[in-house]
Amino acid sequence: xxxxxxxxxxxxxxxxxxxxxxxxxxxxxxxxxxxxxxxxxxxxxxxxxxxxxxxxxxxxxxxxxxxxxxxxxxxxxxxxxxxxxxxxxxxxxxxxxxxxxxxxxxxxxxxxxxxxxxxxxxxxxxxxxxxxxxxxxxxxxxxxxxxxxxxxxxxxxxxxxxxxxxxxxxxxxxxxxxxxxxxxxxxxxxxxxxxxxxxxxxxxxxxxxxxxxxxxxxxxxxxxxxxxxxxxxxxxxxxxxxx
Amino acid sequence: xxxxxxxxxxxxxxxxxxxxxxxxxxxxxxxxxxxxxxxxxxxxxxxxxxxxxxxxxxxxxxxxxxxxxxxxxxxxxxxxxxxxxxxxxxxxxxxxxxxxxxxxxxxxxxxxxxxxxxxxxxxxxxxxxxxxxxxxxxxxxxxxxxxxxxxxxxxxxxxxxxxxxxxxxxxxxxxxxxxxxxxxxxxxxxxxxxxxxxxxxxxxxxxxxxxxxxxxxxxxxxxxxxxxxxxxxxxxxxxxxxxxxxxx
Ligand SMILES: Nc1ncnc2c1ncn2[C@@H]1O[C@H](COP(=O)(O)OP(=O)(O)O)[C@@H](O)[C@H]1O
Ligand SMILES: [Mg+2]
Numbered sequence: 001x002x003x004x005x006x007x008x009x010x011x012x013x014x015x016x017x018x019x020x021x022x023x024x025x026x027x028x029x030x031x032x033x034x035x036x037x038x039x040x041x042x043x044x045x046x047x048x049x050x051x052x053x054x055x056x057x058x059x060x061x062x063x064x065x066x067x068x069x070x071x072x073x074x075x076x077x078x079x080x081x082x083x084x085x086x087x088x089x090x091x092x093x094x095x096x097x098x099x100x101x102x103x104x105x106x107x108x109x110x111x112x113x114x115x116x117x118x119x120x121x122x123x124x125x126x127x128x129x130x131x132x133x134x135x136x137x138x139x140x141x142x143x144x145x146x147x148x149x150x151x152x153x154x155x156x157x158x159x160x161x162x163x164x165x166x167x168x169x170x171x172x173x174x175x176x177x178x179x180x181x182x183x184x185x186x187x188x189x190x191x192x193x194x195x196x197x198x199x200x201x202x203x204x205x206x207x208x209x210x211x212x213x214x215x216x217x218x219x220x221x222x223x224x225x226x227x228x229x230x231x232x233x234x235x236x237x238x239x240x241x242x243x
Numbered sequence: 244x245x246x247x248x249x250x251x252x253x254x255x256x257x258x259x260x261x262x263x264x265x266x267x268x269x270x271x272x273x274x275x276x277x278x279x280x281x282x283x284x285x286x287x288x289x290x291x292x293x294x295x296x297x298x299x300x301x302x303x304x305x306x307x308x309x310x311x312x313x314x315x316x317x318x319x320x321x322x323x324x325x326x327x328x329x330x331x332x333x334x335x336x337x338x339x340x341x342x343x344x345x346x347x348x349x350x351x352x353x354x355x356x357x358x359x360x361x362x363x364x365x366x367x368x369x370x371x372x373x374x375x376x377x378x379x380x381x382x383x384x385x386x387x388x389x390x391x392x393x394x395x396x397x398x399x400x401x402x403x404x405x406x407x408x409x410x411x412x413x414x415x416x417x418x419x420x421x422x423x424x425x426x427x428x429x430x431x432x433x434x435x436x437x438x439x440x441x442x443x444x445x446x447x448x449x450x451x452x453x454x455x456x457x458x459x460x461x462x463x464x465x466x467x468x469x470x471x472x473x474x475x476x477x478x479x480x481x482x483x484x485x486x487x488x489x490x491x
Contacts, residue, residue, distance in 0.1 A: 019348060112331040119291050120345050121320035 007203050014126045014133070024131055031135030039096050039143060046092050047085060047147035051154030054079050059164040069165050073173025076155035078182070085148035086186045087234050090193035093140060094226040098201035101132055102222035105205030106215035114206070129202040133195065140194035141187055148186060189237055196229040244269050245401060245433050250289055250299035252282075259285050260296070261457045270431045272424050272447045276438060277454035278479060283437045286454065287405055290435065291323060292316065303401065321349055324394030326404040326423075330386035332378040332393070339365070339374040342392045349397065364392040368422060384415035388422065395426060402427065402434040408443060416440065420447050441486055444468065453479070 117124040159165040201222035208218045245267040252260040267273035288294040301308040346357045368388040408416035424447045427434040448465035
């Protein structure tokens with residue numbers, strides 16, 4: 001509870017005593033590139049595999065001849081967009097992005113780089129954390145969109161290679177009964193998760209005390225806490241927006 | 244001149260600084276000495292404003308830093324340079340970018356003026372050849388020198404150094420000490436150095452205060468420190484046989 005208060009205080013100090021806007025612009029772009037290039041491969045691999053697995057498992061469970069085969073494609077689409085792409089991707093990113101943010105800030109704290117900024121009269125919290133949060137808010141929804149596409153593509157590939165479904169049926173299934181709100185919903189999730197991952201990890205890293213060992217602990221705790229936050233937020237958003 | 248008056252600071256119920264008053268003179272290397280854990284770093288951090296004292300005040304040439312509002316604080320901060328124990332270089336920036344950083348963030352200079360100033364400061368600490376290297380590629384002594392260059396790049400009036408020769412070999416230590424003293428005299432800076440190094444004390448201690456368990460219990464210069472009759476200071480400086488022999 002005490003650390004939640006400290007977290008809220010940190011978040012509010014991000015927006016006061018800021019430096020020139022141009023400074024943030026450049027830092028944010030740098031962070032975007034870093035997050036993007038760092039994570040795109042793992043996101044691509046994970047999402048195409050889960051798309052493929054969803055396709056195969058759905059087909060295996062739909063044994064009834066009454067259900068047309070194109071339903072497999074619809075299920076892959078729904079699962080990918082609503083849950084797999086945003087949540088799975090963000091859990092993976094909590095590990096990848098979260099640990100890197102916490103590790104970097106933790107190292108800067110224990111080597112007095114944070115103090116060096118403060119002595120210069122720079123608001124170290126906003127200088128270091130704000131670009132990371134902004135970059136996550138930009139990059140993670142992009143990665144989630146990309147993951148959704150790749151998951152569907154993975155499902156398609158598995159369907160064709162496994163002789164489960166024809167191209168025609170798949171395309172038909174992917175398009176039928178398409179609810180556009182699901183894409184909006186996935187993006188809302190992506191934004192919320194992006195904020196949670198980046199801010200929680202930054203919080204853990206920024207307040208690291210001690211030495212190299214504690215930096216490692218901050219990283220681990222950043223990953224665990226942001227994963228839990230993502231899952232809790234996932235559940236809450238589903239309750240809130242789908243009912 | 245930097246003054247602190249009746250500084251008290253408590254961490255978690257433990258009093259770390261007890262009624263510390265001291266003044267640090269312009270154009271001199273002022274030393275804060277004492278054993279580990281006696282609050283030297285906390286005192287230094289209080290002077291630069293990283294730690295807020297429970298009571299007492301810090302004055303920069305008569306300007307009260309503890310009571311100053313945001314803008315006044317910012318003005319004073321821009322006149323302060325600090326060399327941290329490990330150098331505290333930004334590890335994602337090159338040596339040159341590290342020195343450039345305060346200018347980029349805080350000054351209104353043109354691009355070429357900034358480049359000239361960075362070049363000048365790197366030359367002053369003898370590192371113009373290392374401008375493009377990353378902090379991970381340079382030695383500890385070089386990192387300290389980059390730290391000094393970064394600390395003086397804004398034409399600082401006040402220079403703080405926390406244990407500038409910790410982790411350095413004796414020869415490099417002496418070079419760093421001499422560099423700090425030269426720069427202090429050259430630019431008439433008010434320099435405050437925290438150290439527990441006997442050598443620095445006797446070399447550059449133009450004004451020395453001795454901290455013991457959170458209190459200032461002695462002040463003087465390198466010329467009268469060996470003749471002290473304060474028991475705790477004697478224990479501190481004559482811990483090594485070499486210094487004992489030197490005295491006799
Ligand atoms: N931020 C802090 N929170 C709690 N205790 C601190 C903090 N900073 C320093 N201390 C304590 O203050 C004492 C003096 O520390 P310090 O000034 O670093 O000693 P030194 O004289 O070796 O530089 C130590 O006992 C240290 O544990
Ligand atoms: Mg210290």
